[in-house]
Amino acid sequence: MNKEKTKEKQPISPKIQDVEKYMKNNVGVGTSFDLGFRKLTILKKVTHTYYLTGMVETPIIVELMKKLVEINDYESNTVKIPEIIENRLVHQQVKRVKTMDEAVDEMLSGLIVIFLDGEDEAFVIDVRSYPGRSPQEPDTEKVVRGARDGYTENIIQNTALTRRRIRDERLRHEIFKVGERSKTDICISYLQDVADEGLINVIKKELENIEIDGISMADKTIEEFLVKQGFNPFPLVRYTERPDVSASHLLEGHVLIMVDTSPSMIITPTTFFHHVQHAEEYRQSPAVGTFIRWIRFFGIFASIFLLPLWLLMVMDPSLLPENLQFIGPNETGNIPVVIQIILADIGIEFLRMAAIHTPTPLSTAMGLIAAVLIGQIAIDVGLFSPEVILYISIAAIGSFATPSYELSIANKMTRVALLIVTSIFGVAGFTIGITVYTLLLASIRSLNTPYLWPFLPFNGKAMMQILFRISVPLTKDRPSIVHPNNNYRQP
Amino acid sequence: MSEANLEQNQHVKPISFLGKALLTGFIGGVLWSCIGGIAAYFNFTSVSPASFILRSWLQTEWSDGILGQVISILAIGLLSILIALFYYGVMRKVEGIWPSALFGVALWFIVYYLLQPMFPNVPQMTDLDSNTVITTICLFILYGVFIGYSIAYEYKDLVKAEDESNEA
Numbered sequence: 001m002n003k004e005k006t007k008e009k010q011p012i013s014p015k016i017q018d019v020e021k022y023m024k025n026n027v028g029v030g031t032s033f034d035l036g037f038r039k040l041t042i043l044k045k046v047t048h049t050y051y052l053t054g055m056v057e058t059p060i061i062v063e064l065m066k067k068l069v070e071i072n073d074y075e076s077n078t079v080k081i082p083e084i085i086e087n088r089l090v091h092q093q094v095k096r097v098k099t100m101d102e103a104v105d106e107m108l109s110g111l112i113v114i115f116l117d118g119e120d121e122a123f124v125i126d127v128r129s130y131p132g133r134s135p136q137e138p139d140t141e142k143v144v145r146g147a148r149d150g151y152t153e154n155i156i157q158n159t160a161l162t163r164r165r166i167r168d169e170r171l172r173h174e175i176f177k178v179g180e181r182s183k184t185d186i187c188i189s190y191l192q193d194v195a196d197e198g199l200i201n202v203i204k205k206e207l208e209n210i211e212i213d214g215i216s217m218a219d220k221t222i223e224e225f226l227v228k229q230g231f232n233p234f235p236l237v238r239y240t241e242r243p244d245v246s247a248s249h250l251l252e253g254h255v256l257i258m259v260d261t262s263p264s265m266i267i268t269p270t271t272f273f274h275h276v277q278h279a280e281e282y283r284q285s286p287a288v289g290t291f292i293r294w295i296r297f298f299g300i301f302a303s304i305f306l307l308p309l310w311l312l313m314v315m316d317p318s319l320l321p322e323n324l325q326f327i328g329p330n331e332t333g334n335i336p337v338v339i340q341i342i343l344a345d346i347g348i349e350f351l352r353m354a355a356i357h358t359p360t361p362l363s364t365a366m367g368l369i370a371a372v373l374i375g376q377i378a379i380d381v382g383l384f385s386p387e388v389i390l391y392i393s394i395a396a397i398g399s400f401a402t403p404s405y406e407l408s409i410a411n412k413m414t415r416v417a418l419l420i421v422t423s424i425f426g427v428a429g430f431t432i433g434i435t436v437y438t439l440l441l442a443s444i445r446s447l448n449t450p451y452l453w454p455f456l457p458f459n460g461k462a463m464m465q466i467l468f469r470i471s472v473p474l475t476k477d478r479p480s481i482v483h484p485n486n487n488y489r490q491p
Numbered sequence: 492m493s494e495a496n497l498e499q500n501q502h503v504k505p506i507s508f509l510g511k512a513l514l515t516g517f518i519g520g521v522l523w524s525c526i527g528g529i530a531a532y533f534n535f536t537s538v539s540p541a542s543f544i545l546r547s548w549l550q551t552e553w554s555d556g557i558l559g560q561v562i563s564i565l566a567i568g569l570l571s572i573l574i575a576l577f578y579y580g581v582m583r584k585v586e587g588i589w590p591s592a593l594f595g596v597a598l599w600f601i602v603y604y605l606l607q608p609m610f611p612n613v614p615q616m617t618d619l620d621s622n623t624v625i626t627t628i629c630l631f632i633l634y635g636v637f638i639g640y641s642i643a644y645e646y647k648d649l650v651k652a653e654d655e656s657n658e659a
Binding site (some may be wrong): 041289313317318321402426427428430431432434435438442443450456457458459460461464 | 506511514515518519528530532533534535555588597621622625626629632633636641643644645650
């Protein structure tokens, strides 16, 4: 990036032949079939209009051309041609650029550039129309009631969807370009008088320091540059594709990062407990929302700890309390229980992975094979004991009940690790495993935010917000973890 | 309904740092002794919260049941306020998780070695089985981190906020 900055930017040559040559040699007009240009003579002056076929709206260009050609019929003042032309470019987004680099960047983003012979400036007109879909409900964050729109791959539409919900004059959308070759647009959004300036500055600095040729994986790549994930499997930022979720986080004082070409917004700062909440809770009454949340917590909890605990009870039935003596397989199977569990877990993982890239009609059949055939027959053959299937299924469903896909997989890895230490060291393995797991989670910091907040370090008020879904009129303060400049929600 | 009665107009008083520390102490005591109770239920450890608080001087039937556990857990919650007060007074400036984990280990040593004569129902440290020792140490570490890290973090936050308001 630094090299690029020090390189002298090439000014626009007043000779139109030079421009044509530059475009041909450096940009590939004439070689790349998606680039094109049109020559027009206006009051005896040659103009070149460069465009990128796939990303421009033709009717607008035709309209602009008509107006330009009409100049020949109505005007005769050859001295003021640039001004006359600018006046006749009937579009709200017209600007002048002075260097070839800028002009080429704009052209490759889908704007049209008009060069005039004898001028060292060019006009850039925004006639972009990107291929893309219209807002749809995101698959991973469905709600029963409420808004069905979701972010798309187009950053302009995404800012509009946010702005639709927050018409505040203090909402800021700052844009950056990242990627030496891809020149991807990245926008950070925040409420100027609420969000923590420290955090905004950290994010800006990290974004400006990114040196990479392109970010085809968009948000994910940015996240990796931002939070320094390393080998930690836990998700350090929350993603959302719902404009209502991101608007409510903006109002809480979070900073959002949107990356062009991805419908997922990055919400920062994030803690573990952001990954266990879901928009659906806020569409229901507080009591129902709380109920849903507790059931979900139970599921998430079960997905991590149930299997290792059960394994412990199977390994050492003397640990079982008196009234739970019925737990544990009645006959010892042919394979050690821990191997059975891990095999079954891997089996479920096969299914999950296969389901992602199997077309829907086939995946129904796949589910049938998996559930009925494999499960039942594995028991009949004597490979698995029925209880293993039961507990594996509960743990798997618990994983699916985790709202954050990333977190559910990280939890699954934790579960396997706990299973292994439990099978080797018994009670000691289990308790030490859980302690180490908790301490490691507590020591993770994402953008200077302790990951287990508000549980560790404990914050009573915020923990209440997590355990109970509190009604919105009673939620008066912004969460202290975002260090809001303005703590009070109702101005 | 008048303006002041509207839910949205009721203000919550902010809790002071000391208040937060005491609350952390109580919740921490209740939470981790609850988990201790569960661990005792699954026979991970031979000592339960009740073996400390009630069974040492009360050998009735109910004191080993769920009622005895609940009373003991609440009592530990109250005792834990004192521990939080101690941490608040002495160690709140110590940053990070690991010192508070060490604090937990030290606390375990105090309770199981120095204070053990106070609890005739709790066996001597050397007589405890390994599962009990490991489980209780883990619980004390988590408890120590809960109390210590929370108070230290809150203190750091407070200092930072004061610095910022001084600058402004």
